[in-house]
Amino acid sequence: MLETRNLDKSFGAVHVTRDVSLKLERGERRVILGPNGAGKTTLFNQLVGELTPDSGSVHLAGEDVTALPVANRARRGLSRSYQKNTLFDGLTVEENLGLAAAVHTDNATRLWHDSLTRPEVREIVDDVAEQVNLMPYLHATVSEVSYGVRRQLEVGVALATRPLVLLMDEPTSGVGPEMSKGFHELLNNLPRDLTMLIIEHDMDLAFDVADTITVLNYGEVVFDGLPEAARGSKLLKEIYLGSWEDA
């Protein structure tokens, strides 16, 4: 469903992505682990088109999308949430979801009707709000809801485009342990045919949600396999998991 082949990216002398090749099957849930500065978010930015790789390619559902701009990739089914909330702050939760659903249903550029009141948009808004537990907050503006709810909305907005592949950059970043547990449930309840690539520092969530795990270190894939294998990997303990297990 999503594949990268030999993706490479440098900023001057700093090599942030080195020859990264990944292959996600339909419905696969992969978590990317790695210490700060490992190049996880830079990899995401190349996948969605916000950064252009120096070499290598990105393939979505068998199509080479490397040369396509961000919006075109999104319309082909690649959606992302951000590490820092990237929402429509002055608008309500409902409007945030509605804007995303309007793009997906091809209502976003129509001049003759209100995109937010279209039945097909309303259906997606209600459905996603149910999925990510936002029903009680639909009429509140983003600034009126808690940080945790905003994190849920961050994922909800990405989901409202009905993606084939959902990329989530640290969905539980900054939320407490209780809310984090809620996120496990939320992610596990998403449709099984949705392919997910998740950057995550929360190890419990990573091992709970992931079908497969990829570990990046200095922009390079140093591990690619099942969660059970990741737990037992000595290399991982050295570069990353040691601090987790010691904790």
Add this chain to the structure above:
Amino acid sequence: MFRHNALRYTVLVLLASGALFQAFTAEYFGLEILTEILILAILVLALDIVAGFGGMVSLCHGALMGVGAYAYALFSTKAGVAPPVAMGGAVAVTGAAAWVIGAIGSRSHGIYFIMATLAFGQMAYSYVFQSPVFGGDDGLGGISRLDLSLVGIDLTDSRSFALFCLAILGAVYGASVLILRSGLGRSLTGVMHNEQRMRALGLTVWRVKADVFGLSGMIAGLAGTLAAQHIMYISPGLLSWTVSGEALVVVILGGLGTLVGPLVGAVAFVVLKHEVSALTSYWHLVVGVILIGVVMSRANGIFGWVESHSGAWIERRLSDATRDPEPEEAVSDA
């Protein structure tokens, strides 16, 4: 997102009633001022759509109005096209010009977008100023008004022309509301709040900006055709950046991103201009001081101030009404 509320409807009714009262009771000078307000109001609605709901602060809307005025003048006087067709043609030409400006400028933001639009406006001004086709710095005269004698309306009469402009303003306001409530308008608001996210959702952002800028240009062009018919003479000064600057002052003075506010701003600006200029030729200074006061007050213009204070007042009244009386007070009241 654009919303109407009770206060906005009330202000709209008050403004429309005031305009109708003025249109039926004023003498020639009062009617001229009213027409000036109405044409300016149409221009600032066009500007508010892009600046207030799209974050595209334009310094070429004066020039777009000028393009509409000149296109109407050329079509109706030199090409011999019937005035209604000339009006439609002028609006279409201005819309196309604005779409191109919006498409090119859509990749820039903030001060760079302002400078880009200023450059486009000044290019148009310089070209018109120097081109003999447009009459150079002498401008163009002999422009006729629409002939509505078939329906018994004589637009050469100041009162009829003012009412005609009021009807057009009403239609433009309605069209502006429809644009802002459409999918395109909603997306534009989304782009203003978070362009990066809208792009990540799959929206072709430049196209949305260009389309709305084109629609806004059509409205500015319509204001231009009315301005040309009003004075029946046009000069390159109509395209000057100062006209765009004045329109921006009016939008900020009234309340950016409210649609109703700019209408209030147009009334305040023109009335101030005429009243203060009767006392001193330094009327710009007075308007400048008022504008600084409005900006420093952190309210969103005159209407924004009224809206926020009326909201606070209603909230206070509601909380007073729902609060349980203190026992002592209840006894003393009894």
